[in-house]
Amino acid sequence: MMEFQCRFRNSAAAAPIRAAGLLLMLTGLSAPALASGASPWSAAPGAAIRLLAGTARPADAGDSGLAGLEIRLDQGWKTYWRNPGDSGVPPVFDWSKSQNLASVTVLWPAPTRLDDEGGASAVYKGDVVLPLRVAATDASKPVVLHLTLAYGICHDICVPAKGEASLTFDPASPQTDGAAAVAEAARQVPVPTAIGASSSPSIRQVRLDSAAKPPVLTIDVATPRPSxxxxxxxADWYLPMPAPAPGADKANPQSFVLPLEGLPSKAVLPGTPLRFTLSTGEGGIESLYRLP
Known part of the structure; x- marks a missing residue:
């Protein structure tokens, strides 16, 4: 495995350099953690991952509770949100070795925007926990979560990282270790909010200038703090990052513009859904919009 530059767009990687990325192949893991509430760390140069057993819930509809994936990043390193932006790679989850697992839904805390010479990207730094909504096949039995994660991490350059973590998660046994971190991360997941809501933060309105080439969206927001x-x-649209509208306060813009470029040649605009995430860095809102 070789290191790769993270300066790419539309999944086109830049030229590889040194072969030090060979060190990113990780060692095997011990048996699933049973009572600690956390799996052992699975480390790579610059980062490490582990699974956390979070809050137990009543076993209704096979839902066994909320677990978490913790990604610990060394100083100066970053990793990527589900949509990385102009550069970077999103994490890829493989749960195929799990037992008694019906489904896992990854919840995404609000990311931070980072602008550098490679463009604009959506990132996490420091220590981030991704809450995991876990549904069991048989809600009366524990779930053995086994994750193989491929993810990108960046310092001056970006390298591919891989980790494995395994954890027995029993919905009948409320967890303490890890529960607070998972609950705090869940509070940072953007809240679904209708466009036009009077609350703050919110997306107040979206306007389409279809006469522009390419067409341009103007998104008016309401937020009391920099967002x-x-x-x-x-999936096949590669939209740019929205930019503050001309004349907007750069420190806390209340209006953004988005040219509809990076679309497939046969893209159909009318009726296509877009998902807006307005992030304060510690939370935010999420709104769905359908192009007129």
Whole structure:
């Protein structure tokens, strides 16, 4: 495995350099952690991951509770949100070795925008916990979570990292270790909010200038503190990061513009859904919008 530059767009990687990325292949793991509430750390140069047993919930509809994936990053390192932006790679989750697992839904705390010579990206730094909504096949039995994670981490350059973690998660046994971290991360997940809501933060309105080439969206927001706006479309749309509208306060813009570029040649705009995430860095809101 070789190191790779993170300066790419539309999944086109830049030229590889040194072969030090060979060190990123990780050692095997011990048996699943049973009572500690956390798996052993799985380390790579610059980062490490582990699973956390979070809050236990009543076993209704097979839902066995909320676990967490903790990614610990060394000083100066970063990793990426589900939509990394102009550069970087999102994490890829493999739960195929798990037992008694019906499904896992990854919840994403609000990311931070980072602008550098490679463009704008959505990142996490320091220590981040991704809450995991876990559904058991048989809610009366423990779930053995086994994760193989491929993720990108960056310092001056970006390298691929890989980690494995395994944890027995028993919905009948409330956890203490890790529960507070998972609960705090869940509070940082953007809250679904209708466009036009009077609350703050919120997306107040979205306007489409279809006469512009390319068409341009103007997104008016209401937020009391500096925020970043992220927009996601269909999987084959590579939208740029929204920028503050001309004349907007750069320190805390209340209006953003988004040119609809990076679309497939046969893209159909009318009716296409977009997802807006307005992030304060410690939380935020998420709104769905359908192009007129």
């Amino acid at each position: 970043s706006l992220f927009v996601e479309g269909p």
